[in-house]
Amino acid sequence: MSEKPTILVQLDTDALPSVFDRVVAVDAGVQHIFSYGGVTPQNVMPLVHGCIFTRGGKDLCRTAIFVGGSDVTLGEAVLAEVKKHLIPQYGLSVSLMLDSNGANTTAAAAVRAAGRHLDLSRAKSLVLGGTGPVGQRVARLLARAGGNVRLGSRQKERAEAVCAAIRAHAPGADIEAVSVASSSDAPLALDGRNLVVAAGAAGAVLLPKKLRHACKALKVAIDLNGVPPAGIEGVELPDKGADRDGHICYGALGVGGTKMKVHKAALHKLFESNNAVLDVEEVYALALLLP
Numbered sequence: 001m002s003e004k005p006t007i008l009v010q011l012d013t014d015a016l017p018s019v020f021d022r023v024v025a026v027d028a029g030v031q032h033i034f035s036y037g038g039v040t041p042q043n044v045m046p047l048v049h050g051c052i053f054t055r056g057g058k059d060l061c062r063t064a065i066f067v068g069g070s071d072v073t074l075g076e077a078v079l080a081e082v083k084k085h086l087i088p089q090y091g092l093s094v095s096l097m098l099d100s101n102g103a104n105t106t107a108a109a110a111v112r113a114a115g116r117h118l119d120l121s122r123a124k125s126l127v128l129g130g131t132g133p134v135g136q137r138v139a140r141l142l143a144r145a146g147g148n149v150r151l152g153s154r155q156k157e158r159a160e161a162v163c164a165a166i167r168a169h170a171p172g173a174d175i176e177a178v179s180v181a182s183s184s185d186a187p188l189a190l191d192g193r194n195l196v197v198a199a200g201a202a203g204a205v206l207l208p209k210k211l212r213h214a215c216k217a218l219k220v221a222i223d224l225n226g227v228p229p230a231g232i233e234g235v236e237l238p239d240k241g242a243d244r245d246g247h248i249c250y251g252a253l254g255v256g257g258t259k260m261k262v263h264k265a266a267l268h269k270l271f272e273s274n275n276a277v278l279d280v281e282e283v284y285a286l287a288l289l290l291p
């Protein structure tokens with residue numbers, strides 16, 4: 001067992017590395033955090049070499065890389081490039097985690113909450129704000145679970161592009177793009193849905209109460225927007241399985257508590273080996289292990 005201090009190398013695609021991610025790392029007990037901003041696939045190689053060529057094989061499990069920033073697509077590209085510069089055949093590898101915009105940890109917590117009330121392999125869900133980093137990951141997990149997923153956007157072509165990307169990760173995924181551009185679109189998008197997850201931009205109302213009430217099949221409503229007004233009207237920020245008009249509701253704080261636990265559990269996992277890769281599926285698996 002190595003006694004070297006733990007080092008988390010934070011590779012952030014934004015100019016200023018996320019304070020949120022640094023604070024969570026400190027609270028998870030990471031001993032040193034090296035933070036780099038403006039990281040791109042083009043400039044990441046020397047940062048990876050700095051990780052793998054410094055400590056001996058048995059100590060490399062005490063160094064790990066966290067990829068963050070507000071752009072999940074760029075984060076994915078950085079993660080892919082980081083993998084290229086590891087040399088696992090000689091043991092020169094460190095564990096990796098992707099959580100751009102908190103998308104993986106938030107999505108894992110939200111889908112875990114939904115799965116407490118619904119059989120996700122048969123669920124009929126609608127993800128509003130599905131083109132954002134968080135919504136994309138929620139939809140990917142729901143699609144992987146096997147249910148039917150509708151991914152909503154004000155621009156259907158954007159939703160279609162995200163659905164195609166999700167199908168690439170989850171072949172056979174039962175996922176379709178729906179427009180939510182006009183008030184007449186919403187009833188069609190909601191028809192037959194027993195789960196709605198709103199992952200829209202902060203402060204944007206995506207589902208008014210009237211439409212929620214009209215959705216007869218709806219059982220679970222999860223709103224991830226933490227900035228009032230609520231993304232799903234009538235859901236309160238701290239809701240955690242609250243009954244609101246016959247719907248089981250979760251608000252951003254209700255999900256956020258679990259998100260923080262998932263994030264810390266994932267950071268702990270990084271230092272158990274030097275070869276873990278934690279993207280949304282692996283983070284969700286950790287979420288399911290939480291008490």
Ligand SMILES: NC(=O)c1ccc[n+]([C@@H]2O[C@H](COP(=O)([O-])OP(=O)(O)OC[C@H]3O[C@@H](n4cnc5c(N)ncnc54)[C@H](OP(=O)(O)O)[C@@H]3O)[C@@H](O)[C@H]2O)c1
Nearest residue numbers: 129131132133134153154199200201202204224225252256
């Ligand atoms: N609870 C937690 O622990 C936690 C953690 C992280 C994030 N969050 C929250 O999760 C939500 C999603 O985060 P994100 O970063 O993925 O969001 P985002 O990228 O800012 O927005 C997601 C989508 O919302 C839609 N949208 C934007 N402005 C809108 C408007 N005025 N009206 C209706 N739709 C609008 C857009 O989709 P289209 O243009 O395609 O329609 C956009 O792609 C945010 O509210 C964020 O604050 C919560």
